[in-house]
Each structure stands twice: as C-alpha cells, then as structure tokens.
Amino acid sequence: MSEKPKLHYFNGRGRMETIRWLLAAAGVEFEECFLETKDDLTKLQKDGSLLFQQVPMVEIDGMKMVQSRAIGNYIATKYNLYGKDLKERALIDMYVEAVIDLNELLMMHTFQPADKKEQHFATIVDKATNRYFPAYEKVLKDHGQDFLVGNQFSRADVQLLETLLMAEECKPDILAKFPLLQSFKARISNIPTIKKFLQPGSQRKPPLQEKDVPKVMKIFH
Numbered sequence: 001m002s003e004k005p006k007l008h009y010f011n012g013r014g015r016m017e018t019i020r021w022l023l024a025a026a027g028v029e030f031e032e033c034f035l036e037t038k039d040d041l042t043k044l045q046k047d048g049s050l051l052f053q054q055v056p057m058v059e060i061d062g063m064k065m066v067q068s069r070a071i072g073n074y075i076a077t078k079y080n081l082y083g084k085d086l087k088e089r090a091l092i093d094m095y096v097e098a099v100i101d102l103n104e105l106l107m108m109h110t111f112q113p114a115d116k117k118e119q120h121f122a123t124i125v126d127k128a129t130n131r132y133f134p135a136y137e138k139v140l141k142d143h144g145q146d147f148l149v150g151n152q153f154s155r156a157d158v159q160l161l162e163t164l165l166m167a168e169e170c171k172p173d174i175l176a177k178f179p180l181l182q183s184f185k186a187r188i189s190n191i192p193t194i195k196k197f198l199q200p201g202s203q204r205k206p207p208l209q210e211k212d213v214p215k216v217m218k219i220f221h
C-alpha cells in the first residue's frame with residue numbers, strides 16, 4: 001500500500017487548493033504539513049526539498065514534486081481523471097487552462113490593495129460572465145452529457161466546480177444567467193467523493209480573510 005501523499009503549503013487555498021480538490025475527487029487520502037512562518041519555508045528551501053525554492057510541494061510516490069500544474073497533471077494521470085484518449089485530454093487541457101485563468105483572478109482578489117479592489121471585482125465579474133461561463137455553458141449544451149468531456153468524470157469537471165464555487169463566494173448570483181452551469185454544479189457536487197470534500201470538517205480550505213493576508217505574506221516575502 002503506497003504512502004499517503006504529503007502536501008507542504010500554508011494553511012489556506014493559494015496554489016495548493018486545486019491539488020487538494022483533485023486528490024479528494026479521486027478518493028485519495030492525504031496528509032498536510034502547514035508552513036506557519038518564513039522559517040518554515042526557509043527550512044524546506046535549505047534542506048533541498050524545493051527545486052525552485054517554492055511551494056506547493058507534494059511528497060508522492062517517492063518524489064518531492066513542485067510546480068502546481070505539474071503536480072495536477074501527475075495526479076490527474078495517475079488517478080484516471082484525464083479522459084480516455086489524446087483528443088479527450090486535449091479538450092480537458094483547454095477547459096482546465098481557461099479555468100486556471102479565472103481561478104487566478106479569484107485567488108488574487110483578496111490580495112488587491114484597497115484602491116484597486118473595486119476594479120478588480122468588476123474585472124472578475126466581466127471575465128466570468130462574458131468570457132468563461134458562456135463558453136462552458138455552450139460546451140455543456142453542445143456536448144449534452146453529464147460531464148464536460150466524453151462520458152466520464154475528469155479533472156475538468158473538478159476544477160470547473162472548484163472555480164464555480166469560488167465565483168459564487170465572490171458574487172452569490174454570478175451563475176444566475178447560466179442554467180446549465182447551475183445544474184452541472186449540483187450534479188458534480190453530488191459525486192460521493194466531492195460531496196464528502198464539501199462537507200464541513202474536510203481538508204477543503206475556506207476563503208482567505210483580509211485579516212490573514214499579512215501573516216501569509218510574511219511567510220513568502
């Protein structure tokens with residue numbers, strides 16, 4: 001029985017949250033080691049655990065993997081969340097890369113300075129409702145299946161759901177004009193492993209609070 005993956009990051013979402021989602025969706029239990037101070041990061045940097053001196057770092061299958069996209073690719077491939085062939089993987093990659101772009105906007109909102117927050121919020125809403133959500137609504141309409149790609153659950157479904165929920169945290173009615181995304185959200189949220197991850201007490205992290213930004217920034221700067 002292989003050891004549980006061990007995730008090294010701060011106790012928050014950042015660039016590790018999608019990795020938590022993918023492992024949870026695959027039903028894979030994982031351990032977490034939380035960086036609390038700059039010294040915690042420095043220790044990992046000095047002991048050679050971080051190839052590029054950065055976290056996320058995931059200990060998995062005897063490797064100390066870094067770079068969140070590479071880690072996500074490895075987990076998706078290992079746990080059959082990457083479609084059945086090259087063309088399905090190509091579609092999954094397209095959908096995932098676009099979700100990552102929207103996720104990045106949502107993830108960085110809390111870090112915006114006060115004088116840029118309103119404009120940043122407007123940008124999030126504009127991009128989500130005029131660029132990304134219309135595209136996924138069309139994909140769901142044209143494909144006409146339960147999942148975004150083929151007829152099986154993939155990382156594209158996991159990562160779109162993660163980002164839909166983050167977008168609703170930002171603006172609760174943001175999906176009002178997207179009925180297929182609303183039913184997609186309900187359907188994928190009901191998959192047993194996802195449903196469990198969405199329950200209180202799981203390893204899913206809450207949105208970063210403004211008050212916690214300084215503490216997090218001190219770890220990394």
Ligand SMILES: N[C@@H](CCC(=O)N[C@@H](CSCc1ccccc1I)C(=O)NCC(=O)O)C(=O)O
Pocket residue numbers: 014015053054055056066067068069107108216217220
């Ligand atoms: N391309 C890398 C980037 C990793 C990265 O930016 N890591 C930061 C912490 S996450 C930063 C982050 C990013 C997004 C949202 C919240 C937070 I905090 C880091 O280790 N910084 C220390 C250094 O570079 O010396 C990846 O995707 O894994």
